[in-house]
Amino acid sequence: MSEQIVYIGSKPIINYVTAILTSFNSNPKPDKVIVKARGRSISAAVDAVEVTRHRFLSDLKHEVTIGTEQMQGDEGGTRNVSTIEIALSISPEAKKPSGS
Amino acid sequence: MSEQIVYIGSKPIINYVTAILTSFNSNPKPDKVIVKARGRSISAAVDAVEVTRHRFLSDLKHEVTIGTEQMQGDEGGTRNVSTIEIALSISPEAKKPSGS
Numbered sequence: 001m002s003e004q005i006v007y008i009g010s011k012p013i014i015n016y017v018t019a020i021l022t023s024f025n026s027n028p029k030p031d032k033v034i035v036k037a038r039g040r041s042i043s044a045a046v047d048a049v050e051v052t053r054h055r056f057l058s059d060l061k062h063e064v065t066i067g068t069e070q071m072q073g074d075e076g077g078t079r080n081v082s083t084i085e086i087a088l089s090i091s092p093e094a095k096k097p098s099g100s
Numbered sequence: 101m102s103e104q105i106v107y108i109g110s111k112p113i114i115n116y117v118t119a120i121l122t123s124f125n126s127n128p129k130p131d132k133v134i135v136k137a138r139g140r141s142i143s144a145a146v147d148a149v150e151v152t153r154h155r156f157l158s159d160l161k162h163e164v165t166i167g168t169e170q171m172q173g174d175e176g177g178t179r180n181v182s183t184i185e186i187a188l189s190i191s192p193e194a195k196k197p198s199g200s
Contacts, residue, residue, distance in 0.1 A: 042143040046182040050168045054180070064164035066186070068150045080154070082146040086166070 004030040008037035008045040016048035021056055024090065035086040038069065042084045049086050063087045104130040108137035108145040116148035121156055124190065135186040138169065142184045149186050163187045 004023040008016055016035075023033045037045035053060045065085045070078045104123040108116055116135070123133045137145035153160045165185045170178045 040143050042146050043140050043182065046142050046166050046184060049166065050180070050182045054168060062166065064166055066146050066149065066162065066164055068154060080150070082143065082150045084146060 001032065002028060002030045003032045003034055005034045005036060006048075008035060008041045008048060010041065010044075013044060013047045013051060016044070017052050017056070020048060020052045020088065024057070024088075031089060033088045035088060036083070038083050039081045042082060045084055045086060049088065052088075057090060059091045061089050061091055101132065102128060102130045103132045103134055105134045105136060106148075108135060108141045108148060110141065110144075113144060113147045113151060116144070117152050117156070120148060120152050120188065124157070124188075131189060133188045135188065136183070138171075138183050139181050142182060145184050145186060149188065152188075157190060159191045161189050161191055 004026065006016060006019045006023060020033055020035065023030060035045050035049055049060075049062060053062075063086070065087070067083045067085075068080050069083050071081050073079045104126065106116060106119045106123060120133055120135065123130060135145050135149055149160075149162060153162075163186070165187070167183045167185075168180050169183050171181050173179045
């Protein structure tokens with residue numbers, strides 16, 4: 001199964017929407033596009049997925065996983081940061097042109 | 101099935117962790133505690149759930165749903181806002197005291 005990963009940072013949402021669409025249109029076509037974000041960017045990840053779904057790909061399916069990662073702190077210690085992974089796929093019926 | 105809802109806003113994360121723990125300990129015991137947030141608070145919702153799970157309730161199960169809501173804008177129009185709902189439940193084995 002082929003996957004492409006889109007990491008969400010602090011750029012405008014539309015940049016990530018474009019990245020998601022580009023990933024789905026790459027060759028060979030990926031089965032899944034995984035949107036990943038940490039900390040404050042988690043909201044932006046949900047925004048990017050929702051905008052993609054409402055404006056461009058209404059057949060988008062998603063599966064959401066949340067978790068925690070340990071990051072190296074500035075002063076040597078570690079700190080916990082929340083993560084989100086949203087696995088996107090296009091339902092198989094939508095991939096085929098209708099009436100074929 | 102009984103549910104309790106915890107809405108996430110802009111208070112410190114620990115307040116919502118406390119709210120989740122209090123909800124699970126209310127009488128009658130709810131089957132689920134639903135954590136809801138919109139927009140920028142989505143990251144805080146994930147933080148609250150992750151802190152609850154790592155520090156207090158290691159048997160916590162979660163199911164994440166994302167979506168979009170239309171909100172009334174300041175100037176009469178509507179704008180879309182992303183939402184998250186995290187349904188929390190404690191696995192049945194964890195509820196029973198062991199060895200009984």
